[in-house]
Amino acid sequence: xxxxxxxxxxxxxxxxxxxxxxxxSQVPLISVGEGTLPVAGPLIVCPDRPSECFxxxxxxxxxxxxxxxxREEFVKLRFSVLxxxxxxxxxxxxxxxxxxxxxxxxxxxxxxxxxxxSYGMLDAVLPSCSDLSVEDLQAxxxxxxxxxxxxxxxxxxxxxxxxxxxxxxxxxxxLDDEAWWAEARRGS
Numbered sequence: 001x002x003x004x005x006x007x008x009x010x011x012x013x014x015x016x017x018x019x020x021x022x023x024x025s026q027v028p029l030i031s032v033g034e035g036t037l038p039v040a041g042p043l044i045v046c047p048d049r050p051s052e053c054f055x056x057x058x059x060x061x062x063x064x065x066x067x068x069x070x071r072e073e074f075v076k077l078r079f080s081v082l083x084x085x086x087x088x089x090x091x092x093x094x095x096x097x098x099x100x101x102x103x104x105x106x107x108x109x110x111x112x113x114x115x116x117x118s119y120g121m122l123d124a125v126l127p128s129c130s131d132l133s134v135e136d137l138q139a140x141x142x143x144x145x146x147x148x149x150x151x152x153x154x155x156x157x158x159x160x161x162x163x164x165x166x167x168x169x170x171x172x173x174x175l176d177d178e179a180w181w182a183e184a185r186r187g188s
Contacts, residue, residue, distance in 0.1 A: 022129040022154060023106040023167075028078070029160040030094045035061030035078040038091060038111055038122060043077070074098035082164055085110060085175040092163065093124055106163060108171060110181070125184040127167060129155035136169045 043056040043063045056063035056077060063077040079091040093109040096102060109124040130153045132140065137147055137155075143165065144158035157163040174180040 022152075023127055023157060023163060024103040024154060025106070025157050025163075026103060028094060028096065028104050029106070029157060029163060030078045030080045030092070033061060034080065036081050036089070036091065037061065038079055038089070038109070043122075045075070045077075071098045079109065080160060082108065082167060083172065083175055086178075090175050092160070092167070106157070108167065108175075110175070123181055123185060125181075127171060129153040132166060132170050136166055139169070140166045 037058070040058070042058055044053050045056055054065060054073075056065055056075070061078060065073065065075045074097055076096045078094045078096075080094070081089045082092045083090045088111055091109040093107040095105045095107065105126075107124045107126050109122055112121045112123060129137075129147065129149075130151075132153075132155070137153075140155060140157075140162060141147055143162040145162050145166070146156040146158075148154050148156070155166070157166075
């Protein structure tokens with residue numbers, strides 16, 4: 001049996017995925033061939049409800065939606081390890097659509113602890129650029145990142161290392177906190 005992983009969104013749906021996303025880039029930060037696979041098989045993505053699930057196929061080091069879906073529903077996911085929590089990797093999840101001109105959006109993801117060899121669930125959290133402290137925003141900009149917006153900030157990451165540094169400063173201590181993940185799952 002092929003292992004399958006269910007991606008449950010937290011705090012946001014997936015598809016034209018993340019309008020108003022908080023951490024984005026104009027180009028992919030996870031290079032082709034550099035992706036990490038949380039499972040060596042397809043993913044089932046359920047953006048909001050089980051009735052809205054769709055399959056993503058594994059193609060090289062990325063998960064892509066089936067070719068029969070309309071172009072506007074196309075999605076590609078690529079993962080890179082951010083850190084470790086509960087003796088499991090925590091990932092940077094890069095999300096893109098069909099149009100190469102679209103921005104790439106970034107989320108924090110992890111496999112839930114209650115998984116088996118053939119099935120598991122993955123939580124994905126949309127971090128908020130507005131969560132970063134003034135000092136962390138300044139460090140992000142000093143590293144080449146751009147911050148736009150006043151009340152609802154968007155952070156444009158220049159590279160994967162700058163994104164990792166910002167996220168570990170803000171969220172690093174929370175990655176081992178099951179209550180934080182549970183709260184994110186509720187969309188609070």
